[in-house]
Amino acid sequence: MSFSSFDRKKENSPQPSQWKLLRQELLKYLECFLMAVINGCQVSAPPNRTAAMWEDFITCLKHQDLVSSAALETQSCYLLTKTAVSRPLFLILDDNFYYQSMRYEVYQLARKYSLGFCQLFLDCSLETCLQRNGQRPQALPAETIHLMEGKIEKPNPEKNAWEHNSLIIPSTTCSSEASLKLTDLLLTALENPVTYIEDNVEQKKADRIICSTNVLHQADQMLRRIVSQTMKEAKDEQVLPFNLKLLAEELNKLKAEFLEDLKHGNKKYLCSQETVHIPDIISFFHYEKDNIVRKYFSKPH
Template structure:
């Protein structure tokens, strides 16, 4: 696509606003209301809808089979999330070049990306002061580490950063989700509830510009106004490229936690495979085999979530290089192994 008519974002105040919450919590509806409110203020605004930007094959690749595999989905989805942020950063740094050269990555729908940024371009050659620039990032963002990636981008580009957590009861989310043309599997939503960590300004200083909206009922004009006030505050207080020490420590701790959880997850999977082999050799019935698989996977999910919580809240370390990750994983997996053996033995004995 030619660069004619493209614009620039240099010199404009800007803000990255994260919309987070369960599927069908109302993020897209909120984004639509905010885009209308931004237009009335003369702002340039765009909704970065991850569901539209990430190609359909990514969703098909993450189809849930034989139980919920949210960790697999998280690992695959991470690559696509990073591709979205890379495109956004390229646009913020050089919009003319980005418009001339659309993203070639197969992880991004280039047509959807072009539609996304068309509305935020400042007419080239215009003598008017550039209007404030707002990007609404619409995804589940259920882990703080996912949201922190956006915060880092805002800091790198000296933009404002804020978050809106849409709090909606589980029953309403599942009901709304089922009415969609392509609903998220209910099992995934149920698993996400267990892992969702809403913004916590008391714990994470970088989440100080955050609010929570109850979206079980319809959004009100008051809700929209509250979000616009939050964004206005973030625009007036852009992040500095120089990170303070506490924020870097928190980032290091998140990185370390992710490393431990990933390695522990892989080790637990191997132990579950061994347990299933033992179950088959013990000639368990098909019904008992299904019970073993379901209970082991449920035990693993609970174990990993508790391990993550313990690392983030209880373990007194900050930097990954100061921690023997291998030893932490070894001790943690030993605990899971005991639970695995106890569970398997109980089911085998129940069949005798």
């Protein structure tokens, strides 16, 4: 069965900041369905849910003959069909999942219930993406496609042990060889469910990667705001345009150095600390920033 991004069919598309909450809510719904299949019971609606989104989810299950429209529907409970309880059952999450951390959330769910897990990455050139997007009834802005191309993270089994069961194929490929590889991928996942008890070293490594990604994103947002505010203060101080340009270059260079340092874990600015904290990053950045600012205007900050 396949779950696509049904919530995108709504006329009012969510803002980027809301997508994470929607993904997490969808995973909760998926878990409700998994629990029903595993335990052989009814699919019950979670207490905290978005009515329209839950309705779309149930509609998706009905279209694929996984739940029935029984009288219990008035009680927010749905009976599983023969299709749902048959074996094997493949669940396909059809979305971009452009960040590795997004896919890791699905992996955690598979591990929780000892299910098979695999990833299929369709490698597509930017030019082909733009061409296909232009043929859609409701095309996305070209800038969105360019932005996605810069963000998307391919599976990296060498770095992430949990991504070892992954297949990367060109999206233009439609050969018998590609079909056989896909079949092997699905069978391997089916025959080798993820076990809940894993090597703690691997688990901690994966968790650490997720944490580092989040810290880097938060730091980037906060440092951008600091640079923006500093430039505003410089303009208020009537710093000459030429010096404003130099100040902006120095501050952006400093920000880039901080983020690069965090990304590679060099901790140049954090001395010997083992754990990276956002307040520490901001404090060190302010110290270095103030040293630069003094060259252009004397007002203390």
